[in-house]
Amino acid sequence: MAQQERAVRTRRAVLEAAAAVFAEHGYSAATVSDILQAAGVTKGALYFHFDSKEALARGVLQAQVAYAGPPQELKVQEWVDAGLLLAHRLPRDPVVRAGAVLSSDPQGREHYGSAWPAWIELSAQTLAEAKERGEILSHVVPRQTAELIVSSFHGVQLFSQLECGLADVERRISVLYDHVIPAITVPAVLARLDLAPDRGARLYAQAVSVPPPALVPTTG
Amino acid sequence: MAQQERAVRTRRAVLEAAAAVFAEHGYSAATVSDILQAAGVTKGALYFHFDSKEALARGVLQAQVAYAGPPQELKVQEWVDAGLLLAHRLPRDPVVRAGAVLSSDPQGREHYGSAWPAWIELSAQTLAEAKERGEILSHVVPRQTAELIVSSFHGVQLFSQLECGLADVERRISVLYDHVIPAITVPAVLARLDLAPDRGARLYAQAVSVPPPALVPTTG
Structure with a gap:
């Protein structure tokens, strides 16, 4: 239960970091490294939830709707x-x-x-x-x-x-x-x-x- | 009179070339060289009408309205x-x-x-x-x-x-x-x-x- 809650928080932190980077630089100029740095999570944690920059963009779009x-x-x-x-x-x-x-x-x-x-x-x-x-x-x-x-x-x-x-x-x-x-x-x-x-x-x-x-x- | 007509045509050719380049690449990525090449006019002719990339963008916007x-x-x-x-x-x-x-x-x-x-x-x-x-x-x-x-x-x-x-x-x-x-x-x-x-x-x-x-x- 605590583990699941942590996963939810990590996913949200990654999505918010991705959103901030995409909103500022646009999709093309944004990099997964920028997003990693903004999210303050490990590379493994990020890739557990989203396996690519495309997946991060899709995640942001799904959360919006x-x-x-x-x-x-x-x-x-x-x-x-x-x-x-x-x-x-x-x-x-x-x-x-x-x-x-x-x-x-x-x-x-x-x-x-x-x-x-x-x-x-x-x-x-x-x-x-x-x-x-x-x-x-x-x-x-x-x-x-x-x-x-x-x-x-x-x-x-x-x-x-x-x-x-x-x-x-x-x-x-x-x-x-x-x-x-x-x-x-x-x-x-x-x-x-x-x-x-x-x-x-x-x-x-x-x-x-x-x-x-x-x-x-x-x-x- | 003929000279004035030529100036009008040159100005329009430059504006259309600038428009095509801006529409395709966006303002930041567009260069005056790209526009010169697309317009098929001399550098002098272009700069006679528009003295910078900014002036070209303003010209396009004014012509639209x-x-x-x-x-x-x-x-x-x-x-x-x-x-x-x-x-x-x-x-x-x-x-x-x-x-x-x-x-x-x-x-x-x-x-x-x-x-x-x-x-x-x-x-x-x-x-x-x-x-x-x-x-x-x-x-x-x-x-x-x-x-x-x-x-x-x-x-x-x-x-x-x-x-x-x-x-x-x-x-x-x-x-x-x-x-x-x-x-x-x-x-x-x-x-x-x-x-x-x-x-x-x-x-x-x-x-x-x-x-x-x-x-x-x-x-x-």
Whole structure:
């Protein structure tokens, strides 16, 4: 049990170090030696969890997608919550920040993929359920809207990153939903949604008593 | 006169070569020698128009912003047209494509700036005029919506670039406006707007008889 807990901590330390190195230098320029040094673990410990730089990048991307938010009465609210929570975590969690950098790296993503397909899948599924429940308008195509929100989200967070180091990313993502929600939801649902910039922070505070799945390794 | 025409052509050839090199290698890795070779002009001719790599990057960014579309009855339509035209030009014009790459380069933009402020300014001005005419809803803040559309546009075009080399960028940008327009325009205007994916191509075809200002140098 103590051994398993140590393994979880080591894996997380390695992932956070990898994330910090990837976010600062980009995938191509990052080296496993840099990551080893930042993590402060032995080479054996690192390779026990991740056998290559590619595996480290994949680990960072998987950890980013793992936590989307608690169930809500409205499926559209869950859809918005996934984005507002991600916006809250971006400036605070190096793993989430590195996920955004890695996903948009044209050279790197040929090797390790991107977090976007998983986000699009999650987003499209939630919208499809919202549509079945009559929360969104009949002309909405869940996958189309999901691809739009994931790509727009990326542009908005990049803008915030370049302008002010993500200091206003929660406000900007809230503005994104303010602009998109009226085009997709039925009026009765529209009035009941919480799109406030601080919603991500509130959801996160609720979640900290139970560690989100992102902190728990799925293997080894 | 003939000399001036030659200068215009040389300047454009240099800008297009610079754009191609920046788009392929990024700003940091690009060299003036690469650009000289791609342009097929003399060193003297290049330095007559642009005295450094930074000046070349600024030239590319300025040329991208210069052409926004012809006047329309509705200001909101002009606002949409700027984006649909840009989407049409992205896969076809290396200068426009390089503008997107340069604007989002975290290291490079410290040296030469970004096209985003000029696009945001143009977008906010057009929205402010649309608001004065009663075309958009009273709660809309032009600058906020302008920053949202420019940053979302960037994310959508990057997604299209990475997924399929910009083959579907016009459709995706049309989808972006489909999702944003209902949140900002009054219902009577909404029904009269053309947000179709091929609108950019139609506007561009109308414009080719008169060369857009982007093809004319503003200095020397």
